[in-house]
Amino acid sequence: IxxxxxxxxxxxxxxxxxxxxxxxxxxxxxxxxxxxxxxxxxxxxxxxxxxxxxxxxxxxxxxxxxxxxxxxxxxxxxxxxxxxxxxxxxxxxxxxxxxxxxxxxxxxxxxxxxxxxxxxxxxxxxxxxxxxxxxxxxxxxxxxxxxxxxxxxxxxxxxxxxxxxxxAPGDLYLMTKNPEDSPNVPDVLELEFRNGVPVKVTNVKEGKSKDSPLDIFSYLNEIGGKHGVGRIDIVENRFIGMKSRGIYETPGGTILLQAHLDMETFTVDKEVRRIKQGLGIKFSELVYNGFWYSPECDFVRFCIAKSQEKVEGKVQLSVFKGQVYILGRESPKSLYNEELVSMDVQGDYNPCDASGFIRINAVRLREHHRLQGFSGSDQV
Amino acid sequence: IxxxxxxxxxxxxxxxxxxxxxxxxxxxxxxxxxxxxxxxxxxxxxxxxxxxxxxxxxxxxxxxxxxxxxxxxxxxxxxxxxxxxxxxxxxxxxxxxxxxxxxxxxxxxxxxxxxxxxxxxxxxxxxxxxxxxxxxxxxxxxxxxxxxxxxxxxxxxxxxxxxxxxxAPGDLYLMTKNPEDSPNVPDVLELEFRNGVPVKVTNVKEGKSKDSPLDIFSYLNEIGGKHGVGRIDIVENRFIGMKSRGIYETPGGTILLQAHLDMETFTVDKEVRRIKQGLGIKFSELVYNGFWYSPECDFVRFCIAKSQEKVEGKVQLSVFKGQVYILGRESPKSLYNEELVSMDVQGDYNPCDASGFIRINAVRLREHHRLQGFSGSDQV
Amino acid sequence: IxxxxxxxxxxxxxxxxxxxxxxxxxxxxxxxxxxxxxxxxxxxxxxxxxxxxxxxxxxxxxxxxxxxxxxxxxxxxxxxxxxxxxxxxxxxxxxxxxxxxxxxxxxxxxxxxxxxxxxxxxxxxxxxxxxxxxxxxxxxxxxxxxxxxxxxxxxxxxxxxxxxxxxAPGDLYLMTKNPEDSPNVPDVLELEFRNGVPVKVTNVKEGKSKDSPLDIFSYLNEIGGKHGVGRIDIVENRFIGMKSRGIYETPGGTILLQAHLDMETFTVDKEVRRIKQGLGIKFSELVYNGFWYSPECDFVRFCIAKSQEKVEGKVQLSVFKGQVYILGRESPKSLYNEELVSMDVQGDYNPCDASGFIRINAVRLREHHRLQGFSGSDQV
Amino acid sequence: IxxxxxxxxxxxxxxxxxxxxxxxxxxxxxxxxxxxxxxxxxxxxxxxxxxxxxxxxxxxxxxxxxxxxxxxxxxxxxxxxxxxxxxxxxxxxxxxxxxxxxxxxxxxxxxxxxxxxxxxxxxxxxxxxxxxxxxxxxxxxxxxxxxxxxxxxxxxxxxxxxxxxxxAPGDLYLMTKNPEDSPNVPDVLELEFRNGVPVKVTNVKEGKSKDSPLDIFSYLNEIGGKHGVGRIDIVENRFIGMKSRGIYETPGGTILLQAHLDMETFTVDKEVRRIKQGLGIKFSELVYNGFWYSPECDFVRFCIAKSQEKVEGKVQLSVFKGQVYILGRESPKSLYNEELVSMDVQGDYNPCDASGFIRINAVRLREHHRLQGFSGSDQV
The missing domain is CATH 3.40.50.620 (HUPs)
Known part of the structure; x- marks a missing residue:
């Protein structure tokens, strides 16, 4: 044959x-x-x-x-x-x-x-x-x-x-413990990022650390799983237009998301972050729908990678009973300026400027109010 | 004088x-x-x-x-x-x-x-x-x-x-217990929504329920606070362009966010939800920046309210050690169709259609690939 | 049989x-x-x-x-x-x-x-x-x-x-004259809008006017066609992912687009307009792709209609040799405030406020510059 | 002193x-x-x-x-x-x-x-x-x-x-002739792009061409000005929230916009173009508001430049009486596939696939319709 x-x-x-x-x-x-x-x-x-x-x-x-x-x-x-x-x-x-x-x-x-x-x-x-x-x-x-x-x-x-x-959702979870049965003592981790990706994880109490991508990710899955992190029971919209129920566990991914969000907001310019947030939503839809290998996903990944050049530093966090708590962060590239933001140092910042800033922002709002009872006619 | x-x-x-x-x-x-x-x-x-x-x-x-x-x-x-x-x-x-x-x-x-x-x-x-x-x-x-x-x-x-x-962040929390000291037994709530807002909350084990907006919100704050829900330590970007650290607790708000996300995805059309997601991000920026009373925030609120007309039903959730777990949901207006999504009933859905759907979605991707080593010239 | x-x-x-x-x-x-x-x-x-x-x-x-x-x-x-x-x-x-x-x-x-x-x-x-x-x-x-x-x-x-x-694109046009053969004298129209749609068109020189939707649209097609307005030769991306060439003529639609853009910018708040612009792009994609009757297109149309409540007034324009020129506009609901914008009346506006506005907008930019050669480390 | x-x-x-x-x-x-x-x-x-x-x-x-x-x-x-x-x-x-x-x-x-x-x-x-x-x-x-x-x-x-x-708007125009007084014979240009920017312009009839950026731009201003291209009379929203009238002339810019739009749609993937369109709107707002030198404008320019790598080829256009008409285009990198799009060659494309594509796209719409008169309750 x-x-x-x-x-x-x-x-x-x-x-x-x-x-x-x-x-x-x-x-x-x-x-x-x-x-x-x-x-x-x-x-x-x-x-x-x-x-x-x-x-x-x-x-x-x-x-x-x-x-x-x-x-x-x-x-x-x-x-x-x-x-x-x-x-x-x-x-x-x-x-x-x-x-x-x-x-x-x-x-x-x-x-x-x-x-x-x-x-x-x-x-x-x-x-x-x-x-x-x-x-x-x-x-x-x-x-x-x-x-x-x-x-x-x-x-x-x-x-x-x-x-x-x-x-039988309860039995479906393979990687994560039930948070009710998870340890009563948190694990405290320090995650170090460079270019927006983790380069090292350290268990602060145990001193243990990992620094290859696979080891880092596996370790985060292990710790997250041990503490019951990242279980969700959702209804989602499939690409083909049906709603379906999904039960997922993403222990390591959940820790990474929280830590990365924190380091990103700490180091990336506000408006860059906002534009990148929109690209991230687009990326998620593309990946969900199966378009990883597409010109638009290549493009979006490229742009997102560019936005991550300054995402560098360390995030401390604790993992406990299904939750991730950010404890603090430090970065050599942070845009956080303690002096600028502090009440007790005026520095280069003149509070009076805020009055002008607010009044200019109000120009449009006051005009809008003026027009509410308006009955004339403008011509240009 | x-x-x-x-x-x-x-x-x-x-x-x-x-x-x-x-x-x-x-x-x-x-x-x-x-x-x-x-x-x-x-x-x-x-x-x-x-x-x-x-x-x-x-x-x-x-x-x-x-x-x-x-x-x-x-x-x-x-x-x-x-x-x-x-x-x-x-x-x-x-x-x-x-x-x-x-x-x-x-x-x-x-x-x-x-x-x-x-x-x-x-x-x-x-x-x-x-x-x-x-x-x-x-x-x-x-x-x-x-x-x-x-x-x-x-x-x-x-x-x-x-x-x-x-x-001294630890002492700053007024409404929420430290999750490490919170009860070892979850509270289970059922939150009922109509038009995208809660109209009733019931403590499933205790049978207790609340149905005025203020009572519902206060009760969610109480339960969330008891279980240490909604604490965050973040760096945020202020409107005036500085980064600052913020420590917040939003126990009731966190429960509401999770429950509402669930009921919304369950009842609102996928594409409506996606457009509304963008409006919600815009709304959040406007509110953060102080533009609650502005023409654009009025407009966005109006549109969002429209998107919520079908957000109706009950969400069951448990609150435990700083976390909110969605347990299930039901709705008279759900777009979830068990028969449609099920493997064992073919119903109106013809799996073969998916082949065409995929191949048409691939037309562009295959063309893109074709062009990678391309050296001719098109003229139109 | x-x-x-x-x-x-x-x-x-x-x-x-x-x-x-x-x-x-x-x-x-x-x-x-x-x-x-x-x-x-x-x-x-x-x-x-x-x-x-x-x-x-x-x-x-x-x-x-x-x-x-x-x-x-x-x-x-x-x-x-x-x-x-x-x-x-x-x-x-x-x-x-x-x-x-x-x-x-x-x-x-x-x-x-x-x-x-x-x-x-x-x-x-x-x-x-x-x-x-x-x-x-x-x-x-x-x-x-x-x-x-x-x-x-x-x-x-x-x-x-x-x-x-x-x-043979030249012969394909049925509604529009070749601009090279069109009249050497413009037609001048006044288009009146209410709720963002035309309610009357008047030929200013001839005094002729139309006020039913069909009559208005037909008349704009006639005038636009006479002057060769709205011809395009484009490559477009079809929904199924192919690029194709399209040759179109939209004489009345082109006049309406220009006139509506003008009245809208004149009467709608800046930020409402910006949000609505995004919805309009979405609407266009939905309609192009065939989703007129869909929950999301219903939703978008509903929101857009809301944004048009103040789009009311008259636009004067001339139509000539394939072009539409806006000559002026007037509106009972305009947000245009001659006094506010004028150099010679200070009114309620204090130019000094602009200094504060600019300096606050510069806070972030100056911080960004400060960090370019930065080598310390921030911790929060 | x-x-x-x-x-x-x-x-x-x-x-x-x-x-x-x-x-x-x-x-x-x-x-x-x-x-x-x-x-x-x-x-x-x-x-x-x-x-x-x-x-x-x-x-x-x-x-x-x-x-x-x-x-x-x-x-x-x-x-x-x-x-x-x-x-x-x-x-x-x-x-x-x-x-x-x-x-x-x-x-x-x-x-x-x-x-x-x-x-x-x-x-x-x-x-x-x-x-x-x-x-x-x-x-x-x-x-x-x-x-x-x-x-x-x-x-x-x-x-x-x-x-x-x-x-006195009429007298304000310095670069452009009144279209009514402009030549009765079009100029025909061929604009060549590489990486999304013009590298050469040729006057097809006269054989004259320019190939340095400044010469190209100056020549387009000259030809556009001669034919009265790019005059607008608009109301715009200033950054500080006022509406103001603006009268502008951008002869070369208008030709470039039309030619670039054409070459871009011809050569860039549909979905990349759509994402880039949003970035372009953002870029325009940033530039209008004065943020050319800002982290976000740097970022957006960087992303846009990436999207232009394939924008390469020649656009033929005529300039006449205030208008720019695209006549045709050719490109070594076009995604346009004459065979694919043609009716007479089936090639790799199976029309039957479109049936599946459409039916899958309709799954959601039909479900939505089903729910309109629905009165049961779903539970998941």
Whole structure:
């Protein structure tokens, strides 16, 4: 029997993508599986054996953790990336990282096809496929959960999972402790930033510190998880226009967001920050919708990176019972000027100027008031 | 000696505004004091006696709590008002409330002058005075902390306070317990919204409920305070362009923000929400900068209110150790469609459509890729 | 033979939709044709006969001109609607007007299907169909130019038209004279606005005036057309992500845009106008993309309408050789204050205040400069 | 008599700044005059003699034309800079150029003071002074038109000028012919862009071309002026909150805006362009308000420049009777794909995908409709 060609399948080792593997072979494809390690808790060797036993022609298992942190999470930290005011985009930034490597494999293995196990109503299918199309425009994508002959046959099992997911949030959390069961003593951390990304984390009490991107991020996940930080239960708006419930945990990301917000406001000019805030919101929407690899996301990342050149210094914070408390900050590049802001030193600042400032700002407001009962006519 | 006229002084009962009262009399003004009760912990009768003993011609002490909640806090709740991603604008919304009443008194008492004790480097002077100019354009404002002969004489004392404020944050919190000392058992609340504002709060375990705006807000402050919710230590950018450190506690406001965000995302269309998010950021800047009474803030409030017509329903949440956890939500107006979003019911949704959706979204990305190594020339 | 059901076809009387009519009948549908008069130059009776002769079961020809102007063009005028800085959205606002009536007919005639002749790469298919789905969610849409068996059969003819369109722009203009051949004497008009929409146009020299929406708009098209106003040759970005060349003429719309911009800036508060400008850009994108009937477009229109309450007064302008020149304006609601702005009357304005205003605005800039060579460290 | 110090005065040679020169000397300052040539029609030698005869200690007359075009106008071209949809910011970009050189002179001459003749209600005082404070934070600024003893003495004369200005617009135009008197034959130009700025202009009929920035800009002013391009009569909102009437002519700028818009849309990705459009509006506000030298304007310029990397190619246009008509464009970097957009080549594009695209976009709209008559309750 002639092969229809080679497909690189994003494989998780779970039931879903195992079914897909088998089905793709049934359809006549040679299947290469690809399993990315981006930090999840997984038995990678078991997955390898399973893939091989199910007939994978080749099995790739790759550790993408370091590049995931540096190339994807760090830009999200710089952007203060939050979707719809609450969701920290953990899954959303993982997709382009995984898909990027998957198309590299497809190209180097001469595969014309890629496949994945994302469902037909979700965001991940879009994130996955837009990345593939952007980086490998000629690729052909097989999305079994959108192919009737596949999904009518396998639907039953997924219903169950879906059911479980929506009825037992408590058990879903894998990285974070329940804050009610978390330690009664805070951990105090010092996070050092340069160019808007963390370069070192120190546990102040224990003296322990980490300074590679992956180590920093892993450690923040560990500490955040221990204290139950970053659990949310939200309704969100998917790209395809549905509302759905999401339950997420982002322990390290939550600490990073709070610390970065603090260092950024401390060091970046007010108006630059305001413009950058708008770019950050745009970035978050783009990433959520799957446009990491797009001209506009490149552009926005580039602009945001520029805004971060002075985001340098140390933030002290405590982590306790699900919360992150900023304790203080210091920076060699701070625009904070103790003398200027202080009441007891007048310095270069003349309080009388404020009177003029306020009165000029009031010109328009007073004019507006004047017009409220107005009945003449102006002509120019 | 002839009076220079009558001045209505925003009086706190403290040393600062008492000094101002005496100084204004020295300068030849008749002084009417005005003390607004917006929920702060204060001995109002003691303040009255003090004002009278220092020579106030008339003393106004007024309970503005209900109108403060309804006219100022509720619109901020609808807006998800947060300045620079963190500050909930507690003080900023109080100023226009107080100043509005103060100019009413000035008008009805025939006073041409108003005065206040805000410093010359801060935001409050601006918030106070822009409100006065907007509502009483002819008013004359006496800001002693910007008048050299006043501030050179009284500066010493303020230095002290300033010093205290910036070196002992722990003691500054008046409404909130330290989360480390807060109860080990959460309170569970159900907050009901209509038109984007709370209409009822119920303590689920105790069965207790409140349904007037003031009662709801006070109760949320009580519960939030008990659990140490809403403490922040931030650096912020003042309107006048300085960075300053601020330590704030907003227990009730923090609960309301989380609950409102949840109900809003549950009930408001995705794209309406996105446009409204931009308006909310604008609203926050306007309020922070003192422009509550301005044509643009009227306009933005009007638009935001329109966006809230469907924000109706109940949010369940728990309050614990400084955190607010959303537990669930229900609404008669939700756009959430369990059937649509579910994996097991296909309903009206055809997963195949997603393929076309993705491919069309990829048209531009693939074209972009095509051009990367491009060397021809297009002409139209 | 059993009918597959009834389809309401947007019929133009031209070759394209005539082919579709016949093809739909071949496929087994009963076909009702619908031809909207939105002001185009058309022999409607000939179209009726043609439709009948080709087997239309029923023929609707309806004059939508008045509602097109009032419900669609007027909101676009209020919004200063321009897509990508240049395109005045003439076609884009026509689609929802036509499709709205088409689905009304479909509902009242019990038709489950609607059809149209828009191509598979353009914007009009989207504008048309999103309107249909929004107003008649259960409708089924037949888009022959996206159905292989149709388009492979009929493609040839369209190629020709397409070719003509892209190689002979000069002849494409139907409403506007070539400015080189237009009169050597300007027409001078006075346009009166209320609530941001025109309520009267007067030809100043001729004394002639019009005051119904349709008459005003038709007259502006006539005068603009006579003077060659509103021709553009642009490249635009379609919703589906392609760039395409567009050649448009919008004589009346161009006059309205210039006149409205002028009256709006004259009467609307500066900061309200700025917020509204952003909403207008959003509105333009929504309309271009086909989302006239969407919650967000409803919301934006509502907000824009609010911003127009004071846009009232008269604009004088001349129309000449492809250009519109604003000559002057008057308004009973203008915020323009001759006395305030004049050099010779100081009035309420104290120029010294400007010094304080500028110095406070410079606080941040001077701090920024101070930091450029800075090497210490701040801690807060 | 001891000098109060040295002041560098922005001198125009006219009556106003001559009065200021004399007055500053009366006040005890040594006065250095500085007159910048930014392309205005001026007898510079006469101005030199006048300044010397009035007692200037030193006279600087400098040709800033080339740096004005390259450092200030070109970035405005990249930004499509337009304030309030109409004003092309000609004066606004000139101020920082002049003030930059003025503070350089002040520094090199050891002058602690700078002075200018801008009035106390206008924008130019702000643009001038913010530049000075940003680049020379310790400088002291003398603004005579805000000093009562000066302006009460000299007011009369200015009234006259002001009067003239507001009652005889026709005579105010210096660079542009009245379109009614302009040639009856268009000029046809080809403008070549690289990185979003013009690098060459060719008069197609005459074969003449220019390729230095200053020559290009001067030539566009000449051709635009000859055909009466770029005259506007507007009401604008000044930074200080007043509305004022402005009559401007920007012949070269208007041609550049139209040509740049065209090349930009032709070559820049749709979504990049949309984000950049927002930055351009921000840039325009900043420049209008005098913040050319500010961290945020630096940031915005940097981002805009990035967006222009592909804005490369040639635009053909005709200039005639006050109008600019785009005739065509070509580019080696265009995203325009004739094959993709054409009807007759299907290529890689599958029209069927559009069905899915539209249906997915309609999911939300149909849901919204479903809810209109809805009366149940959702719970999640």
């Amino acid at each position: 002639m092969s229809k060609g080679t497909v690189v399948l994003a494989y998780s080792g779970g039931l879903d993508t195992s079914c897909i593997l088998v089905w793709l072979k049934e359809q006549g494809y040679d299947v290469i599986t690809f399993l990315a390690n981006i930090g999840q808790d997984e038995d990678f060797e078991a997955a390898r054996k399973k893939a091989e036993s199910l007939g994978a022609k080749k099995v790739f298992i790759e550790d993408l953790r370091a590049e995931f942190v540096e190339d994807f999470i760090w830009p999200a930290v710089q952007a203060n990336a939050v979707y719809e005011d609450r969701y920290l985009l953990g899954t959303a930034v993982a997709r382009p990282c995984i898909a990027r490597r998957q198309v590299e494999i497809a190209r180097s293995e001469g595969a014309q096809f890629v496949s994945h196990g994302a469902t037909g109503k979700g965001n991940d299918q879009i994130r996955f496929e837009l990345t593939c199309y952007a980086l490998y425009p000629e690729v052909k994508i097989i999305a079994p959960w959108r192919i009737p002959e596949f999904y009518t046959r396998f639907r039953g099992r997924t219903d169950l999972m879906e059911y479980a997911q929506s009825h | 002839m009076s220079k006229g009558t001045v209505v002084l925003a009086y706190s009962g403290g040393l600062d505004t008492s000094c101002i009262l005496v100084w204004l009399k020295e300068q030849g003004y008749d002084v009417i004091t005005f003390l607004a009760n917006i929920g702060q912990d204060e001995d109002f009768e003691a303040a009255r006696k003090k004002a009278e003993s220092l020579g106030a011609k008339k003393v106004f002490i007024e309970d503005l709590r209900a109108e403060f909640v309804e006219d100022f806090i509720w619109p901020a709740v609808q807006a998800n008002a947060v300045y620079e991603d963190r500050y909930l604008l507690g003080t900023a919304v109080a100023r226009p409330c107080i100043a509005r009443r103060q100019v009413e008194i000035a008008r009805s008492e025939g006073a041409q002058f108003v005065s206040h004790g805000a410093t010359g480097k801060g935001n409050d002077q601006i918030r106070f005075e822009l409100t006065c100019y907007a509502l009483y354009p002819e008013v004359k404002i006496i800001a002693p902390w910007r008048i050299p002969e006043f501030y050179t004489r009284f500066r010493g004392r303020t230095d002290l306070m300033e010093y205290a404020q910036s070196h | 059993m009918s597959k059901g009834t389809v309401v076809l947007a019929y133009s009387g031209g070759l394209d939709t005539s082919c579709i009519l016949v093809w739909l009948k071949e496929q087994g549908y009963d076909v009702i044709t619908f031809l909207a008069n939105i002001g185009q130059d058309e022999d409607f009776e000939a179209a009726r006969k043609k439709a009948e002769s080709l087997g239309a079961k029923k023929v609707f020809i309806e004059d939508l001109r008045a509602e097109f102007v009032e419900d669609f063009i007027w909101p676009a005028v209020q919004a200063n609607a321009v897509y990508e800085d240049r395109y005045l959205l003439g076609t884009a606002v026509a689609r929802p007007c036509i499709a709205r009536r088409q689905v009304e007919i479909a509902r009242s005639e019990g038709a489950q299907f609607v059809s149209h002749g828009a191509t598979g790469k353009g914007n009009d298919q989207i504008r048309f169909e999103l309107t249909c789905y929004a107003l008649y969610p259960e409708v089924k849409i037949i888009a022959p130019w996206r159905i292989p068996e149709f388009y492979t059969r009929f493609r040839g003819r369209t190629d020709l038209m397409e070719y003509a369109q892209s190689h | 001891m000098s109060k110090g040295t002041v560098v005065l922005a001198y125009s040679g006219g009556l106003d700044t001559s009065c200021i020169l004399v007055w500053l000397k009366e006040q005890g300052y040594d006065v250095i005059t500085f007159l910048a040539n930014i392309g205005q029609d001026e007898d510079f030698e006469a101005a030199r003699k006048k300044a010397e005869s009035l007692g200037a200690k030193k006279v600087f007359i400098e040709d800033l034309r080339a740096e004005f075009v390259e450092d200030f106008i070109w970035p405005a071209v990249q930004a499509n800079a337009v304030y309030e949809d109409r004003y092309l910011l000609g004066t606004a970009v000139a101020r920082p150029c002049i003030a930059r050189r003025q503070v350089e002179i002040a520094r090199s001459e050891g002058a602690q003071f700078v002075s200018h003749g801008a009035t106390g209600k206008g924008n130019d005082q702000i643009r001038f002074e913010l530049t000075c404070y940003a680049l020379y934070p310790e400088v002291k600024i003398i603004a005579p038109w805000r000093i009562p003893e000066f302006y009460t003495r000299f007011r009369g004369r200015t009234d006259l000028m002001e009067y003239a200005q507001s009652h």
